[in-house]
Amino acid sequence: MPRGGPMRRLWALLAALVLCWPGVSAASSGPRPAAASVAGDATRPPxxxxxxxxxxxxxxxxxxxxxxxxxxxxxxxxxxxxxxxxxxxxxxxxxxxxxxxxxxxxxxxxxxxxxxxxxxxxxxxxxxxxxxxxxxxxxxxxxxxxxxxxxxxxxxxxxxxxxxxxxxxxxxxxxxxxxxxxxxxxxxxxxxxxxxxxxxxxxxxxxxxxxxxxxxxxxxxxxxxxxxxxxxxxxxxxxxxxxxxxxxxxxxxxxxxxxxxxxxxxxxxxxxxxxxxxxxxxxxxxxxxxxxxxxxxxxxxxxxxxxxxxxxxxxxxxxxxxGVQATVTSRSDPGGSGDVPGRSVAGSGPSRAYWAFAGLVAPMLLITPFAVRRLRASRRSGPAPVEEREAGPGQEVSRSPGSTSPRCSRPDRAP
CATH class of the missing domain: 3.20.20.80 (Glycosidases)
Incomplete structure (x- = not known):
């Protein structure tokens, strides 16, 4: 394995989590859906x-x-x-x-x-x-x-x-x-x-x-x-x-x-x-x-x-x-449009998803150096037991052919 491979894999996993984490990918997904047209339908009349x-x-x-x-x-x-x-x-x-x-x-x-x-x-x-x-x-x-x-x-x-x-x-x-x-x-x-x-x-x-x-x-x-x-x-x-x-x-x-x-x-x-x-x-x-x-x-x-x-x-x-997601009004909007797509009613501060993501990533950043040293030591001592090398149910990460980076499905992009 090339030098530094374990570190690259761990950082690639973190990058995948950034892209797939709810609320992070949504930030780049464009404006939220508008209300239904006044024509209405059987379940949502005007x-x-x-x-x-x-x-x-x-x-x-x-x-x-x-x-x-x-x-x-x-x-x-x-x-x-x-x-x-x-x-x-x-x-x-x-x-x-x-x-x-x-x-x-x-x-x-x-x-x-x-x-x-x-x-x-x-x-x-x-x-x-x-x-x-x-x-x-x-x-x-x-x-x-x-x-x-x-x-x-x-x-x-x-x-x-x-x-x-x-x-x-x-x-x-x-x-x-x-x-x-x-x-x-x-x-x-x-x-x-x-x-x-x-x-x-x-x-x-x-x-x-x-x-x-x-x-x-x-x-x-x-x-x-x-x-x-x-x-x-x-x-x-x-x-x-x-x-x-x-x-x-x-x-x-x-x-x-x-x-x-x-x-x-x-x-x-x-x-x-x-x-x-x-x-x-x-x-x-x-x-x-x-x-x-x-x-x-x-x-x-x-x-x-x-x-x-x-x-x-x-x-x-x-x-x-x-079934409508909220937007807030910008008091400083000089044009008076007041429409600020993608911002929650709670305000413009970091979202719950952001803090939840930070809570997940911070410990991983702290343990990364120790995990790398542990992995290198295990390579020197021989192959790990099978149960430590194989992913369990729900842990499989798919990869694109020839890629070393995990790939996840994003709701705002076609597969």
Whole structure:
């Protein structure tokens, strides 16, 4: 054997461990997989979070028990919008269903959101808020004019979530309008838009099924542990909508507490168990999309946006439910992209895999000189016993023809 052969073999083994050790090879494997496309599939339909753009500095002083980690933001702040989209995408959310009605402020904010979504390959649907602050229905003529305005001003954007080529919209409050009222509104725009109702039961859906394109049930106050027939009701509604070959958006929420705005019975969050149960029930109804209630409804405490009370706990729960690996936002990113592929939520320090690897290699480096001396001494004293020279089960290392270096299979390379 050439001089120094044992040392070369030991260093070659260490090199192989470096290449094969989990977390070390992954560092060079490129960006992590992106979330599934909004087209979805049977096991992972699109996740759309209800999103509200009503906020200014004074909004956070009314009916709030929790506040965003980002502070008392304005819905006009484009940096806030960029951050929200980045955080949502990192948790497996495919798009926002944004609350809107026509007006100078709402139009401006919706335009900013649509532009940001377009730049970031994110999707936007619109939910029309047809009830006023006191829950009274707006005039039918106003609703009809607002839908036409949305079609003319926003529907051309590629950021709009489309079903068979038509942007998806939802009409909140359809239960407050007659069949003929609904028909008057939808007849003018259904050729260019999909308009979903928000009915609360099968009879309500069937009442206006012929003049709408499906149903998005906004049910945030149900407790999956104590509300009788919760999951069964979702499945009944899904069967009715799908029997007409129309669109069903099933709801899920992390919890609910609207006591400061007139609610009486909160639904506890249970550290993510409520959201997990409701998401599972939504999936069992075979939805065309899951409607997450909500991204930032802080008055009813259904928010998953990072907050003082919950941190980013509910983004972590969503990642687990959606099978998405996390990224973090770079606060120093001058371009505001915020996407940092391959970095864990824990931060930018050494990973667990790194320290585990170091714990394995350090002792080997310490014992290497002694092992080499022992091997050289054994060569001088004759061949070692067979049981010391043959690898046992699970210890075999394959080699390439003519190579002296161990070879391992890396997940980011073809064999």
């Amino acid at each position: 996740l759309l979070a209800y999103y509200y753009q009503w906020f200014n500095a004074g909004s956070w002083q009314r009916a709030k028990t929790d506040l965003p980690l980002a502070g008392p933001y304005s819905s006009d702040d484009t940096q806030v919008i960029d951050r929200q989209i980045t955080e949502a995408k990192s948790a497996g959310i495919d798009g926002f269903i944004v609350g809107w009605k026509q007006g100078a402020v709402n139009d401006r904010r919706l335009r900013k959101l649509v532009d940001a979504a377009e730049a970031r390959n994110f999707k936007v649907a619109m939910i029309y808020q047809s009830l006023d602050f006191h829950r009274r229905p707006l005039p039918v003529a106003q609703v009809a004019a607002d839908f036409r305005y949305f079609r003319d001003q926003f529907a051309a954007s590629p950021a709009l979530l489309r079903v068979a080529g038509r942007p998806l919209t939802v009409w909140s409050g359809t239960w407050s309008y007659t069949h003929d009222d609904v028909a008057r509104v939808t007849s003018a725009v259904r050729g260019e838009l999909r308009v979903l109702a928000t009915e609360k039961n099968v009879d309500g859906y069937r009442r206006i099924a012929d003049v709408t394109d499906g149903d998005a049930y906004y049910w945030s106050s149900a407790d999956p542990e104590t509300t009788p027939g919760y999951a069964d009701k979702l499945q009944e509604m899904a069967r009715a909508v799908h029997a007409d070959h129309k669109i069903w958006i099933a709801p899920c929420a992390p919890g609910f507490d609207a006591q400061l705005v007139g609610g009486t019975k909160p639904v506890p969050r249970r550290d993510g168990a409520t959201l997990s149960a409701e998401y599972t029930a939504a999936l069992r109804s075979s939805p065309d999309a899951v409607g997450l209630i909500s991204w930032n409804e802080f008055s009813e405490n259904t928010h998953v946006e990072p907050s003082h009370d919950h941190g980013d706990r509910y983004l972590q729960v969503l990642r687990d439910l959606r």
